Amino acid sequence: MKRLCFLYLLLPILGFSQDGERYLKDCASLMAMNRTAQSMFFYSTKREKGRLDTLSASARNDRFRAFNYVWRRDYEQAALWLEKTASQYPKEHGIIGEIYLSTLRDYLRALAHFEAYDTQTPTFDDLINHNPVSYMSGLAYRGLGDHRKAIELFSKAIDSLTIKHGAEWVNYRHFVSRAVSYIATQQPEKALADLANSTKNFNRSALVQYHRGRALLLLNRPAEARTAFQDASFFVKALRAERTGDYQEDNANPVYESEIDEALTNLKKLNH
């Protein structure tokens, strides 16, 4: 995202300026940008690669190098550096697994890294960017279509926190993920229970209302489902107004405005 913001800043300077006045202002802006030496080159990928090549080997530097290849969509080099980083610095297994899961959608490799990460402290559900590794593994199994195993792992992450501190301390997105798997395995009541807990923790969620609508449809309660989808539609528009860019409540469970509209349209068709 940082890269993206930076690009929006630079694109007008880069070219396609409409007239000389604009060109001149852009040139002055670029000079101002050049007043200091930046430590990273963002979109100048080859210059950035040159910089990374000069850095000494460390977990952080090697991870940066791997991420740079991922970002450039050089998948061969990306996998090479991801594996190299994880093998040399075992604590990196977690974040490397997350890249395989969320960016490369390689669920088998993601699971292998999550397992390697988790076995380092067998008695503790380690965290990867504030998410328990069991939850991340659940997402990987869900990606493979194994919802039952996913539910088992989501439950491990959710239940331990609920027992220790109460359901209000569980990230509402974790309840949503388990609800999605409950819906996929035709267990809408359990999904609704999870979504009710989600709502307690964030009551303006389009994501929660959308999946509530889906669960209610499975229970053949179309009137309530419509209300849920309408709420989802309202919240997603409100979020769009509040946020900039392509904001998603949860990248692991993206919900799109058109998807909600389609659900409402399908409900109308059902009634006719």
Added chain:
Amino acid sequence: MKRILLLMLCLVGWPGFMWAQTPTREQLTGTWIGVHTEWDNDFVCTLPTYIRLDSDNTYHLGMVDGSASELTSTWAVRGDTVRLDTIHFSPRLVSVQDDLLRIGTTYPMIFRKFTPIEIDSVNTHQQLDGRIWQSDSLIISLYANGRASLEKRITKHRTAHFWKLARFGSSLFLVIHGNQYDRNGGYKFLWQLSSVQAKKMQAIGWNRYAVATETFQFVQNLAPGDSCRPSGFQLCDNCFDRTWHTTSLSHSEERYTLNQLIGKHHQPAIQAGQSGLVKIEFVVNCQGKSGLYTVSSVGDDYCPKVFDSRITNHLLTICRDHIAINSVLRTSDKPGTDPQDIAVSLTFRYRDGQLIDILP
């Protein structure tokens, strides 16, 4: 002694060493013509501006072709710091070497020392207008209606633009700008004309390696019916790089629409062993024409792998016939501005010939 000699040789042989010195006030005084901005190691864009640093500390920033009012302020050198207008550059970020002024290290801006060469504009226009000229590497056709074409002699790749002569003091610049559609799209290059004769002209500019004087020989007059057309797909923007222009779809609404579109047109074909990632990249220009398609792929082990051509051709057809022409790609265009060229990169994950995921 040997060590000192070696150290000295290393320093002299290292171009960055000379660049790193802050120039003196005397070195900076004068007029500097924009050459290009280095956006990346292999991506430069023409810089159509000039800087004039007067000995009375007056600083001027303007467009070489006079298309904007000059900005005027002051400049100074104090110790190892240079100030241009209100911008105080960190030490060694402004440097001079071999008559080239280099500003910054992040996106370095390169200017060349300007030497005026008096050229008659009326006579020059008559000599250039409606004629074809060629250098060792390039053929330039300058049409009477203001259009121009540039053809690389080796590849025969031809692009269409516009041309004009711009007066800069007593000097004259040949400016090639715009694209096949209109005068937008920025500057292709600006060459300072050093001599123009009936059969030969010479111009100073960047030749991909250095600032040099390029010689163009007269080839022939353009025939009245000759048209200025590109030889194939042409971008609108004269300053284009895939990385910088790739539209980021991430988890946006546009991504959802594209996924739906791909899902609608993709025909599954189970083929054992056809697993891994297929990446398709292409560019859609400002008028919606697409080109520069590339396909690359890796297997599940992330080693290069050639997929069955039925899979890659099918994906190419979907991209060409359904995605490239879809207006959803244009939603990033800012309201009130002309559409820009867009680079698209899509990666598909396959398992045994089945499309199982589209990477974000």
